[in-house]
Amino acid sequence: MTYLFIGGTEIIFVLFVVVLVFGADKLPEIARGLGKGMRTLRDATNDIKHEVTKSAKENNVIDTEVTKNINEELNKVKDDLEDFTGSLKRDM
Structure with missing residues (x-):
């Protein structure tokens, strides 16, 4: 841990x-x-x-629609990064 x-x-x-x-x-x-x-x-x-x-x-x-779209994209990238690091942790 x-x-x-x-x-x-x-x-x-x-x-x-x-x-x-x-x-x-x-x-x-x-x-x-x-x-x-x-x-x-x-x-x-x-x-x-x-x-x-x-x-x-x-x-x-603030344009709430633009910020909402940016947040969605950031969450997608974050999820992809977590998936990638998860596979790295399992391989080690």
Whole structure:
């Protein structure tokens, strides 16, 4: 298992060091704080994206049909790339 170029053993080692530094009793509190922070960041980015999109639509800057077509093409390319990398992973 590899996630962001970090293997399973490295993740376990990092978790072990975190437990040693902060202690097992503080981990739920730290995780809760990180979760709240990530939620706040995601909500803020969604609000900004919504406001920019709304403003662009009001000023006729965005052509939703063109963006929809571009998104469809990007999704097709992404699917093709995932199919290709999937076959590479199976061959290795």
